[in-house]
Amino acid sequence: MNILGHFVSNEFWPGASNRISEIVNPATGAVTGKATLASVEDVDTIVRTAAEAAPGWAATPPAKRAMVMFEFRDLLKKHTNELAELLSSEHGKTLPDAKGEIARGIEVVEFACGIPQLLKGEYSEAVAANVDCFSVRQPLGVVAGITPFNFPAMVPLWMYPVAIACGNTFVLKPSEKDPSVVMRIAELLAQAGLPPGVFNVVNGDKVAVDALLDHPLVEAVSFVGSTAIGRYIYSRGSANGKRVQALCGAKNHLVVMPDADLEQVSDALIGSAYGSAGERCMAISVAVPVGEDTADRLVDVLAPRVRALKVAPFTDPSSELGPVISKQSYDHIHSYIEQGLEKGAELVVDGREISLQGYEDGYFIGGCLFDRVTPDMPIYKDEIFGPVLSVVRAASYEDAVGLINDHEYGNGTAIFTRDGDAARDFWARVRIGMVGVNVPIPVPVAYHSFGGWKRSLFGDHHIHGMEGVRFNTRLKTMTTRWPSGIRTGAEFDITGGKVV
Missing domain, CATH: 3.40.605.10 (Aldehyde Dehydrogenase; Chain A, domain 1)
Known part of the structure; x- marks a missing residue:
């Protein structure tokens, strides 16, 4: 070995x-x-x-x-x-x-x-x-x-x-x-x-x-x-x-305005919440739809896509979701899912019952989707670092901005909307280091800089x-300051290195 x-x-x-x-x-x-x-x-x-x-x-x-x-x-x-x-x-x-x-x-x-x-x-x-x-x-x-x-x-x-x-x-x-x-x-x-x-x-x-x-x-x-x-x-x-x-650490929110294209939002959340099994500090772990109708429509569009995620080892070319890094992480994520259920969140998609033939001892967790999560719940407050997405329903745009600004972390956030005025107001007011507009993971290109705010x-x-x-x-x-007056070459003793 x-x-x-x-x-x-x-x-x-x-x-x-x-x-x-x-x-x-x-x-x-x-x-x-x-x-x-x-x-x-x-x-x-x-x-x-x-x-x-x-x-x-x-x-x-x-x-x-x-x-x-x-x-x-x-x-x-x-x-x-x-x-x-x-x-x-x-x-x-x-x-x-x-x-x-x-x-x-x-x-x-x-x-x-x-x-x-x-x-x-x-x-x-x-x-x-x-x-x-x-x-x-x-x-x-x-x-x-x-x-x-x-x-x-x-x-x-x-x-x-x-x-x-x-x-x-x-x-x-x-x-x-x-x-x-x-x-x-x-x-x-x-x-x-x-x-x-x-x-x-x-x-x-x-x-x-x-x-x-x-x-x-x-x-x-x-x-x-x-x-x-x-x-x-x-x-x-x-x-x-x-x-x-x-x-x-981070707890990154994605705000979904009522005018957003929900198919585009769904695509964005599948990649940003479940890519790399959610083990990244720029993962979107909280979706914030504005309004009950927006939330209902988002969950309806998103849930079947989460269920359909292909969980498999990297050796399978069709794999969309691999294992988490360790048994410790596996147990940590499971404990948060249990806490979410105990606190009253609705587990719309439960990815815990994953068993792959030949990989029974692997640390696989399927995509999990919680709805009706509230800001007092541990699954909202803490960084889970796994394939778990929480939907926190906001009654208004102002409530969504307040939710983000009140959180202790300030790494990344995003808003999906067709309204340029809402987008500009959002990036100007949120107390977050990296902001995306219709971009789910706002990681800057290399010639800009990466970093969050707050904790x-x-x-x-x-x-x-x-x-x-x-x-x-x-x-x-x-x-620097040099004496005024320009000396000519004749004024120097070249061999002795002295000024005449």
Whole structure:
């Protein structure tokens, strides 16, 4: 059985720790591999390797860093099918979902290819007599990334291409549940020409996370995951003087106005609520139809489509919904469904009774649809992170906006309507970081930035795009003044280096 260690200086390294974690295929429940869990000493070795490589990489011209990114992009495209199968085998998501994830990661690499333009500073001539002022952005040093299981390729690619292109070295701590795709991509990055020590991977658990947060040579930390852990990482990292961005939990609403095209809404909800088995921070988990008639019509259109979702492992080309990541997640989702029933919500579609021949031990849950959910219910308030959609009926547009603004999370939201005035009012007033108009999952393109508001984000910077460049660099401003009067060549003693 394969045991994954770490990736350091463009090579696999076993480390000194004897602690391991099992990697499980969620479709079968079978153990398919193991990952070494780093010790504090292992983390120290890896961080110091990155720190040693930092000065040389920072001094590398941005155009040469961009050349590595161009080559890396081409390798990712060439190996997409291989990477998608590796990803799906450990995460469980369908192959189209896995390929889509890698494609979104490649977009950030393409953005990083433009780093010479992105790092251009500003210059102001003659701010005073013979005084000029200019600014530059310089790399931080060693940057660390801590990433979740649900997007094992894409979320890391949101972090390290920009950080590395800016001139930093990077230490990535991926989820121990599905680390293999990260390790394979690390090989491709080395193949692209990245010098040893610039990109490193440490596999581990909380021991590795704390070691990164406490290490004096780590200058900044990027995190994506749950709110509870994100707040911990932000607090501990900030207390140690580090720059931290922590992108956290979500409860994303989709408002359905009475004039919306319900077939279009239904298409949007099938993809946004049930894609990747609902295991994504931008999943739409709450539909908010405005008016009882709109709600009745929406449920009538949506319910048969949820029932018809094909639940199967990624190896089945017709699969639309794969397993959730683990037995723990499986039990967690089931407990919320039970709570919803206990609190009086109507379970219109019950996806719990799924049994696939040959995959009886897999963690499969079919699409679930609740109606008549109220804001006091746990299935509304909490992030379930599974294929469960709640319909919360709003009496008016104002009630729908208030529902969204009152929720503790502020990651993403959307409105479906034909009314431009309603759409403009909506995006202007909702206290949410990312808003879609007739777009169900408003994930920005790579040259814009991703991030939420309220308890969905700790820190000042969103991820990738220009916010990513700002997070991964420090601004330095110079003010210069030179003596007036121009000297000719005859006034210099060239051999002695003195002014005559």
